[in-house]
Amino acid sequence: MADPLLRIDALHAGYGDAVVLHGIDLAIADGAAVALLGRNGAGKSTVLKTILNAGPKLVAGRISLDGRDLRALGADARARAGLMLVPEDRRVFPHITVAENIALGVHAARPGVKPMTMDEIWDLFPALVPFAERAGYALSGGQQQMVAVARGVIARPRLLLLDEPVEGLAPVIVDQMAAEIRRLHRDHGLTVLVTEQNLSFARAVTDTLHLIDSGELVHSGDWAGFDADPTLKTRYLAV
Numbered sequence: 001m002a003d004p005l006l007r008i009d010a011l012h013a014g015y016g017d018a019v020v021l022h023g024i025d026l027a028i029a030d031g032a033a034v035a036l037l038g039r040n041g042a043g044k045s046t047v048l049k050t051i052l053n054a055g056p057k058l059v060a061g062r063i064s065l066d067g068r069d070l071r072a073l074g075a076d077a078r079a080r081a082g083l084m085l086v087p088e089d090r091r092v093f094p095h096i097t098v099a100e101n102i103a104l105g106v107h108a109a110r111p112g113v114k115p116m117t118m119d120e121i122w123d124l125f126p127a128l129v130p131f132a133e134r135a136g137y138a139l140s141g142g143q144q145q146m147v148a149v150a151r152g153v154i155a156r157p158r159l160l161l162l163d164e165p166v167e168g169l170a171p172v173i174v175d176q177m178a179a180e181i182r183r184l185h186r187d188h189g190l191t192v193l194v195t196e197q198n199l200s201f202a203r204a205v206t207d208t209l210h211l212i213d214s215g216e217l218v219h220s221g222d223w224a225g226f227d228a229d230p231t232l233k234t235r236y237l238a239v
């Protein structure tokens, strides 16, 4: 079997003296779409942020991309290696336009990889075209999320990490977002790791899932396996 794109071995990480991840192993194949599900505080965001070196402290374990050990790299270098995080709080800048917000993502381009043009972005996210010149503060939550995703893909990352992308969004926007992410994955080959509590969204955009509870992975498999054991939902997810 080919080496996975991203590989995490025996990862322990946390904040200050508090260790919140206790030995996470995860392998994500190139072209995969994977969900990381768990309750509030289970450790989902910490996994994503540790992959990016964006906050948590790595205590032990190894993270590699295409076989390359990432541990010595800072967040910017990991972005330029092809990892991009769309954070839970979206971080759309309020006083610049949608187009300007999206263009900020270009800084993460990998050496030798041409970022998308704005025309390519508008083709991928036609719903944003009418808002191209609108300031960030004047967007709805769903529009902000779409801007954050567009900014996340403009540099053509190898792996897009999405932290609870549809939290707080209306069901119709959730469906639109699911179609968008699925299209990026299916038609553009984008590898995706998404944390979620919204099961129907996660199911719509991924093929395999991992459940995390108190900083440990407690189940991994496909959706059919998840559905075959209803206790997984009641034990590990707040539903």
Ligand SMILES: Nc1ncnc2c1ncn2[C@@H]1O[C@H](COP(=O)(O)OP(=O)(O)OP(=O)(O)O)[C@@H](O)[C@H]1O
Binding pocket: 015, 018, 020, 038, 039, 040, 041, 042, 043, 044, 045, 046, 047
């Ligand atoms: N900056 C921080 N400093 C200290 N502890 C933190 C920090 N961020 C998160 N934690 C703790 O780490 C644990 C895991 O939090 P994390 O945010 O990774 O969970 P999560 O599964 O993403 O939850 P949510 O769905 O609520 O975002 C929690 O106990 C949380 O309180």
